[in-house]
Amino acid sequence: MSERKAKPEDLREACIQEALGIIETAGVEKLSLREVSRRLGVSHQAPYKHFPSRDHILAEIVARAFASFARYLEARPRTGDPDGDLGEMGKAYFSYAMAHPLQYRLMFGTPLPDPAEHPEMMRQSRHAFSLLREGIGDLESVLPIPDAVPGTEGYADELDALFIWATIHGMASILQSHTLQTLGLPNEVVEASPFHALQRIGVAMGKASTAEPAPPVPDDAAP
């Protein structure tokens, strides 16, 4: 009696951990509920008592990744002024991508389960985006673009937010894809590229850049 077999819901959590292990070592495409059960020494149907389908366990893992990402972004240093905040946001974004490549790839680099079927995943995803959007939106556009497209007059901030997000997201995606290693750039260049991109963003927004190379954001949030 001193040795309970397992707390209720214990297998559920164990499944998720084991699934994470599989994704980490073998890639998300190799994740199978059968392999999970095999590793846990339970029958091939046991996980189905906790997850309706393979996509549901994956969706929960992705949802947790978004939640972790959001916590990470919220833990970034606050500087008080919008420009500095933007820089911190960018650094935190890159820093997360580098510190948690598995989670980052799951969120942005692999096809997600159909969002319509997994509202909790969707909710976490939207929450993370809203943080980004807020951080960027504080920035007043000090250098407005002259020839605005008709119909977009009131949306300079949104357009700049999209521009900045696109740059950061594109850079993080490129850095994680194998593409870059095969191009034969020196490692210093690859590593300096996010810093350089943040500086260019600063220039684009009319700010004399003051960013330093990213000191790692404290990694509090467990993925």
Added chain:
Amino acid sequence: MSERKAKPEDLREACIQEALGIIETAGVEKLSLREVSRRLGVSHQAPYKHFPSRDHILAEIVARAFASFARYLEARPRTGDPDGDLGEMGKAYFSYAMAHPLQYRLMFGTPLPDPAEHPEMMRQSRHAFSLLREGIGDLESVLPIPDAVPGTEGYADELDALFIWATIHGMASILQSHTLQTLGLPNEVVEASPFHALQRIGVAMGKASTAEPAPPVPDDAAP
């Protein structure tokens, strides 16, 4: 005798076309050689006479997408001056992503077969990127970044190329993902965003922007 069954290599080409159809209607994850053979009315092993594995047919499709992308980029208008060329390159890039979302997603939005196993795919990928790199590299950096990271002194062009590529790629990725529709931005803003990003890139590179909203690049190259 007037009716030859098929030219040699005919089935090979038919497989690729059928595979493209499957990817288009059902998504790349639903591509299976058995479904291909079923649709073509041949035995489930027939495709294996032309492709060593499922990944090999996918790799060939991706390689063709890169080749088509490269032809598209090369067909862009040439303006003579580096700044204008950069703008045309950016417009061509977006234009391809919008005109051939299937190919674009295959190249940048889904996990590729292991590049090491598919050198031809890699070759085409590198070729496309080298075009981008050239188009960007012609641009002399009129506004060099002051505090360069040590070890990257001679690589200002590469760093700017990565910055510009990241922005364009990130924007194209975002525009293709469902994410954007759920954020509730007006359609005009979404459509203007690539144009705006190109303008911001121009500012970042120290150029007073002269770009106009993208006229579609002629779509000569069959995907």
Added chain:
DNA sequence: AACTCTTGGTTGACACCGTCTACCGAGAGG
């Protein structure tokens, strides 16, 4: 002409996978 070898197709099997259905033991509630 006969003989062989390659090419491009066939069928059959195997081991995976997700998922449906049925069963079943333990515990909770009436």
Added chain:
DNA sequence: CCTCTCGGTAGACGGTGTCAACCAAGAGTT
């Protein structure tokens, strides 16, 4: 005590990639 749910088991079905064996037609050689 009886029933009902919960969390586990076992078995089956159809899907997948892929290996192995076979086989017909044609090309080349002797």
